[in-house]
Structure formats: C-alpha cells, structure tokens
Amino acid sequence: MAPNPLIEAFTNLVSRIRGLNYIDETTLKEVLREIQRVLLRADVSADVVSSITKTIEERFRQEKPPQGITSKEFLLYLLYQELVKALGGEETPNVNINKKPYRLMLIGVEGSGKTTTAAKLARFYIKRNLRVGLIETDTYRPGAYYQLKQLAEKINALFYGEEDSRDPIAILRHGLEYMQRNKVDLIIIDTAGRHRNEEELLREAKAIYEEAKPDEVMLVIDATIGRQAAAQTEAFMKYVPINSVFLTKMDSTAKAGGALTSVIRSGARIKFIGIGEDIDEIEVFNANKFVSRLLGMGDVDALIEKIKAIEEEDKIMEEIEEGKINLLTIKKQLDSMMKLGPLSKIMELLPTSMLPMQYRAVMLDEGRMSSAQEMLRKWRHILNSMTKEELLNPEVINASRIRRIAKGSGVTPKDVKELLNYYQLMKKMVNQIKKSRRRLGRLVGE
Ligand code: GDP
Numbered sequence: 001m002a003p004n005p006l007i008e009a010f011t012n013l014v015s016r017i018r019g020l021n022y023i024d025e026t027t028l029k030e031v032l033r034e035i036q037r038v039l040l041r042a043d044v045s046a047d048v049v050s051s052i053t054k055t056i057e058e059r060f061r062q063e064k065p066p067q068g069i070t071s072k073e074f075l076l077y078l079l080y081q082e083l084v085k086a087l088g089g090e091e092t093p094n095v096n097i098n099k100k101p102y103r104l105m106l107i108g109v110e111g112s113g114k115t116t117t118a119a120k121l122a123r124f125y126i127k128r129n130l131r132v133g134l135i136e137t138d139t140y141r142p143g144a145y146y147q148l149k150q151l152a153e154k155i156n157a158l159f160y161g162e163e164d165s166r167d168p169i170a171i172l173r174h175g176l177e178y179m180q181r182n183k184v185d186l187i188i189i190d191t192a193g194r195h196r197n198e199e200e201l202l203r204e205a206k207a208i209y210e211e212a213k214p215d216e217v218m219l220v221i222d223a224t225i226g227r228q229a230a231a232q233t234e235a236f237m238k239y240v241p242i243n244s245v246f247l248t249k250m251d252s253t254a255k256a257g258g259a260l261t262s263v264i265r266s267g268a269r270i271k272f273i274g275i276g277e278d279i280d281e282i283e284v285f286n287a288n289k290f291v292s293r294l295l296g297m298g299d300v301d302a303l304i305e306k307i308k309a310i311e312e313e314d315k316i317m318e319e320i321e322e323g324k325i326n327l328l329t330i331k332k333q334l335d336s337m338m339k340l341g342p343l344s345k346i347m348e349l350l351p352t353s354m355l356p357m358q359y360r361a362v363m364l365d366e367g368r369m370s371s372a373q374e375m376l377r378k379w380r381h382i383l384n385s386m387t388k389e390e391l392l393n394p395e396v397i398n399a400s401r402i403r404r405i406a407k408g409s410g411v412t413p414k415d416v417k418e419l420l421n422y423y424q425l426m427k428k429m430v431n432q433i434k435k436s437r438r439r440l441g442r443l444v445g446e
Pocket of ligand 1: 281
C-alpha cells in the first residue's frame with residue numbers, strides 16, 4: 001500500500017510512544033489522548049474510540065508486561081491488540097470457493113469501484129486456477145459494458161453482456177446459461193450502481209438476487225466515505241442479504257478507520273480491500289496485517305511476535321509447574337524458543353530460576369550455545385516425526401519406535417535417545433521442584 005495519511009498519523013504515534021523515557025500518569029494520559037485524536041481523525045466514531053482507549057488504559061494499569069518487555073512496548077502491544085479487536089479480530093476471512101459453479105453477485109453504488117473490483121476478483125481467482133466468467137447486468141451506465149468487457153479480455157476471463165439490452169434479468173439469464181455451457185467455476189455478476197432513484201436501484205438489486213440465487217452477495221464500498229459506510233451497508237441489507245464486503249480505495253483515504261469500524265459494527269464481514277487502481281491491487285482483509293502496517297511495519301511485527309512467543313512460553317511454564325510434562329510440552333517449548341531467535345537471546349527471557357545452578361551455567365556458556373542450537377534443531381525434527389500418542393505418553397517409545405522415529409527425522413537412534421534422556425531429566429527436575437515447594441509450603445505453614 002502506498003504511504004497514506006492514515007499510516008503517517010499512526011507511525012508518528014508509534015514513534016512518539018517509542019521516544020518516551022518512561023510512562024507515568026501524565027504521559028499515559030497524553031498518549032491516550034493522542035491515540036484518541038488519531039482515531040477520530042481516521043473517522044472512527046467517538047464511542048468506538050472511547051471504548052478502545054478505555055480498554056487500553058485499564059489493561060495497562062491491571063496487566064503486567066511479560067518478562068523482558070518494557071512498559072512502552074507493552075503499551076504499543078495493547079494498542080495493537082485493541083485495534084485488531086476493533087477491526088473484527090485475528091481471524092482471516094475464508095476466500096476459498098468450495099462449490100462449483102459458484103455465483104458471486106456484486107452490489108454497490110456507482111463510483112464505488114464495482115466494475116474494477118469485479119475484474120480484480122476475477123483475476124484473484126484465475127491466479128488460483130479457477131475458470132472465471134464475468135456477467136455485466138448494468139444497463140443504466142452506458143460505459144459499463146465496454147469497461148468490463150475490456151478488463152475481462154485483459155485478464156483472460158470469460159465475459160457476457162448485451163450492449164443494447166435494457167433488461168438486466170434477461171441478460172442475467174442468458175449470461176448464466178452461457179457460463180454454465182462454458183463450464184465456468186466462478187461466475188461474477190456485476191450490477192448497476194445508479195438508477196433514477198435509490199429505491200429503484202435497490203429493487204433491481206433484489207430482483208437480480210432472486211433470479212441469480214447467488215452463493216454470495218458482496219457489497220462494494222468506497223472507503224473514502226468513512227463512517228457513512230455503515231448507513232450504505234444497512235440500506236442495501238434491507239433489500240438483499242449481504243454476505244461480505246469489499247472496501248475499495250483503501251490506499252487513498254485517511255478515513256479508512258471509519259469505513260472499517262463502521263462496516264464491522266453493522267455486522268457485515270470484510271473480505272477484501274482494494275489498495276490501488278491496478279487490477280492486482282487487491283488484498284484479503286486481515287486485521288493483524290492491516291494494523292501492523294498501520295503502526296509501522298517490521299518494528300511492531302517483531303515486537304508482537306516476541307510477546308506472543310513469551311506468552312506461549314509462560315503458558316508452557318505454568319503447565320510444567322503444574323506437573324503436566326510430556327514430549328508435547330517440550331515440543332511447544334522448542335517451537336516458541338525458535339520464534340524468539342538465537343538461544344543466547346532466549347536465555348535472557350527464560351525464567352531460568354527454575355533450573356538448577358549447574359544446568360544454568362551450561363546453558364549460558366557462549367561456546368556451547370551454537371552446538372546447543374544445532375541439537376535443538378535436531379530435536380524439533382525428531383518431535384515432528386512422533387505420533388500424538390508418543391508425544392503425550394513418551395513411555396510407549398520402545399526400541400523399534402526409536403528406530404522408526406530416527407529414520408523419519410533423518411537422525412541416529414542415539415539422537416532420539418538423547419532427547420528422551422533430556423525429557424526424563426526435565427521430568428525429574430519438575431518433580432523435585434514440586435516436592436521442595438511442598439516442603440517449603442509445610443515449613444511456612446501453608
Ligand atoms: P463503478 O462505477 O462502481 O463501477 O466504479 P469503477 O470501477 O468505474 O471505479 C471508479 C474509480 O475508482 C475508477 O477510477 C477506479 O480506477 C477507481 N478505483 C477502484 N478501486 C480502487 C482502489 O482500490 N484504489 C483506488 N485508488 N482507486 C480505485
């Protein structure tokens with residue numbers, strides 16, 4: 001996405017937070033006010049803004065930053081999380097076509113970018129090896145027929161339209177027959193975006209809907225209209241059930257925040273965004289990706305990854321402390337370690353206090369770090385070759401299983417045994433810790 005005013009405002013906000021020496025009562029209030037200003041400028045409605053900043057403030061006061069994370073990094077993380085939540089959460093929309101032929105009907109007002117979007121979608125699915133056909137039913141705007149026909153030729157999609165017809169339903173029927181004959185997998189139906197009045201436009205959309213019996217109705221909305229997107233969505237919803245939304249022109253507006261949050265609040269699901277005039281400038285909408293781009297690429301991404309891995313690590317530690325240890329615990333631990341980067345960095349983050357002194361010394365020895373890294377890589381391969389049963393109940397792993405696992409992961413049986421020894425050691429350690437805790441508990445009269 002090209003740099004746009006929205007991204008600029010948010011990246012400035014992030015640099016401001018990063019530039020703080022420490023966060024006290026005054027700076028916290030200031031930063032929260034700044035977040036409010038930026039969101040309001042992005043056209044997000046006042047109540048949504050207030051709920052986002054209130055939650056950030058509460059969480060900042062109540063939750064403890066994970067080990068190794070500064071309070072300003074934590075504030076950034078909370079900002080990221082609450083924005084993702086306001087944009088519909090972490091889940092990525094499902095854009096798979098699981099029925100053939102699949103009928104996708106596009107509706108939206110003129111100028112929203114509907115015709116361009118029809119071609120963008122066709123190209124998106126052609127690239128995924130589907131046979132795609134476009135039907136133009138707009139008889140109101142004279143240019144629509146040629147515009148879509150030309151775009152279809154450019155991207156090698158089938159096209160059906162009737163230049164001189166005034167009957168959208170007849171065009172639709174003929175178009176559907178033509179597409180079925182040509183064994184098209186995905187039929188995209190473009191509709192009119194303007195009429196003598198709004199009422200007529202909506203009635204026509206309804207008539208086409210009833211005739212086409214589409215598998216999905218996608219509403220195309222211009223993001224530059226900001227918060228008004230909700231009213232537009234609701235107007236269409238009264239006539240035709242809306243299954244998904246395509247927000248166009250996300251590249252050229254500072255009001256995208258308003259468009260996104262208001263559409264989400266109206267209950268519609270945003271599936272795609274348009275990020276430029278070019279036919280390839282289409283993206284599956286992903287709140288995580290959108291927010292991390294908003295807050296300034298890479299930088300925040302790395303922080304989020306780090307915090308997530310630390311949280312995962314903490315969860316595993318909790319499980320271990322509860323005495324639930326098996327090879328799956330070790331596998332999860334290795335996976336999250338790998339995400340955190342080189343071992344030497346991880347050691348700064350790990351709650352090493354859990355480990356006995358002599359073990360800590362070995363782990364922290366720089367010279368042994370790289371061979372340990374190598375060993376961990378091997379262990380991950382080994383764990384990936386194990387069955388769920390073996391991971392959950394390592395006691396079942398006998399000599400023949402060891403041979404199978406070694407073969408599957410390209411290591412020697414000795415390597416597998418080493419991992420199993422490590423597991424036994426961990427288990428013993430955990431039990432010892434639990435025992436000494438119990439003893440301590442008795443001493444202090446718990
Ligand atoms: P329709 O009247 O709804 O069919 O709209 P058109 O497809 O003719 O598009 C209207 C204008 O919006 C054209 O100039 C398109 O190039 C432009 N447009 C469509 N999608 C995008 C987008 O994602 N970003 C930008 N910057 N322009 C877009």
